[in-house]
Amino acid sequence: MRRLGAPLGVAGLVAAGAVLVGVVDPYVPGHYPACPLLRRTGVYCPGCGGLRGLHALVHGDLAAAVHANALAVVGYAVFVPLWVLWCVRAARHGGGLPLRVTRGRGWALTAVVLAFTVVRNLPCGAALAP
Numbered sequence: 001m002r003r004l005g006a007p008l009g010v011a012g013l014v015a016a017g018a019v020l021v022g023v024v025d026p027y028v029p030g031h032y033p034a035c036p037l038l039r040r041t042g043v044y045c046p047g048c049g050g051l052r053g054l055h056a057l058v059h060g061d062l063a064a065a066v067h068a069n070a071l072a073v074v075g076y077a078v079f080v081p082l083w084v085l086w087c088v089r090a091a092r093h094g095g096g097l098p099l100r101v102t103r104g105r106g107w108a109l110t111a112v113v114l115a116f117t118v119v120r121n122l123p124c125g126a127a128l129a130p
Helices: 002-023 036-041 050-058 062-068 070-093 103-120 123-128
Strands: none
Touching: 002 050, 002 070, 050 062, 050 070, 062 070, 070 103, 103 123
């Protein structure tokens, strides 16, 4: 059981955050701080709409979640199988995280987030804006 401490701790934190966002509606002003980049420049950051998307997912509305922040929904979907794999590896032989972040993967992730950010702020990418 000790081997599962880290993955279960992460799951507990993620679940607590999801419950909080599910209960405290991000659509109601004043509950969460506004994005400083959006407030000062009018530009959507890659995280803009992430809380609204998580709120929608917690309430079972996948379409609203994707509309709020498609990249965050993809991130949530990638997290779940990686977490399960982490649990299996930890239970079997105390293994660590199932995915090594190499330089190439880091650059690829950076490129995807940057492209998402640029496209969602262009008129042609308005569907990706929250």
